[in-house]
Amino acid sequence: MTTAEKDRIHEMRLLGISYSQISSELNISENTIKSYCRRHNLGKTMAKKTTGVLDEKDVCKHCGKPIKQGSKGKHKKFCTEECRRLWWKANDTHIQRKAYYTLVCHGCGKSFKSYGNAKRKFCSHACYINNRFKNKGKENI
Template sequence: MTNIQKEKIQKLRQEGQSYSKIASALNISENTIKSYCRRNNLGATESTKTKTEKEIYSSCKHCGKPLTYGTKGQPKKFCSEECRRLWWKANDSKLDKKAYYHLSCAECGKEFESYGNKNRKFCSHACYINRRFKKESV
């Protein structure tokens, strides 16, 4: 990569251009552009960054404790697994669940509702066991 290309990359990144646009403009591999930008701290500028969840959730959605973030992974919404479970349990009714199936048990004939599994055959584990291990009278 020539010095002229490096200067153009710096200029285009400061203008907010994406890696792919810079790569096509300079006829250089996109991975080469990414590597150069990473080595020279030419990531996204503050003006081009959108508001992320990291900025939105500065405290736990359940208990309100301040959240700490690592350098990798998704932004946190909860301070602990316990808070996450409690929040979902309390807010279960707010979700629009569309995958409910109304089925009939193959063993007892009782009508039951299954969430997310339209191929379910039994209303309970007991009905499954009865059907599987039922002794036929001779």
């Protein structure tokens, strides 16, 4: 690939032109275009940034500030960890949790709810410690 072709690919990606259109115009394999763009950070996010158009996915779910998306990794939904915590705290009631289990504590015998763990035996750490060390002392006598 010549320097002129690389420059042309760069210009076309900044205009938001697809890989297949660039491929047909420059008569280069589409996979070669994709590889070049990936190596030089000219993917979809690059085309969006230059046009200045923000998706709803490019703003924080909590505060609405623009989020700078990286070229690799998972798509970011929140601008900071604090925004993520605040959003989940405010929207906790909208989540449909299905993994609640009603169990009986082996230590005190009271009924308690456990989320996501059906094999839990104690309602609290205090019950676990009390049961463990109370039983250990009886065995030694």
